[in-house]
Amino acid sequence: MIRRYLLLPALVLASATCSWAAPLDNLGAADVNGPAAVAPLERPQPAAKLIVDPPLAGPxxxxxVFIQYRAENLRIEPVFGPDALKVTPRIGHIHVVVDDAPWHWADTSGEPIILVGLPAGKHKVTIILADPTHKPIDHKTIEFTVPPHATVHHF
Structure with missing residues (x-):
């Protein structure tokens, strides 16, 4: 019984507090949501940098092979073309090359690189940080050995 009597004044107080809040009618989207995720470039940005960790030992x-990476002063986004060079924060993507293969792939997920099915032995993966026009900005090469007794598990 006592809880009911305490709940009613609390609800009245909460609704009164909400009625005193400023209306949103006169506010624009930027006022409510904050600044846009990207904006036109007005001044030079700090250089982008790629940080790559060695493969996770357990997998x-x-x-x-699970390789985690991150970029400083650049957001990994699926946006391409010369107009994408004119925004801040800087945006880009990565290119991944395995064992100096003549081909590579581009990735815009920002998620770890996962490789399965590599034969036992020494390998290397080169990760290239690229701008929206695919121009390389930074790169790192990671070398590792897949153990001979490793059984490939498809995760």
Whole structure:
């Protein structure tokens, strides 16, 4: 019984507090949501940098390669073309090359690179940080060994 009597004044107080809040009618989207995720470039930006960790040991021992990376002063986004060079914060993507293959792939997910099915032995992965026109900005090469006893598990 006492809880009911305490709940009613609390609800009245909460509704009165909400009625005193400023209306949103006179506010624009930027006022409510904050600044846009990207904006026109007005001044030079700090240089972008790629940071790459060695493959995670646990999955590597089982034949799977998980490589975590991040970019400083650049957001990984699926946006391409010369107009994308004119915004801040800087946006781009990565290119991934495995064992100096003549081909590579581009990735815009920002998620770890996962490789399965590599044969036992030494390997290297080059990750290239690229701008929206695919121009390389920075790169790192990671070398690792897939153990001979590793069984490939498809995660």
């Amino acid at each position: 590597l021992s089982k034949g799977a």
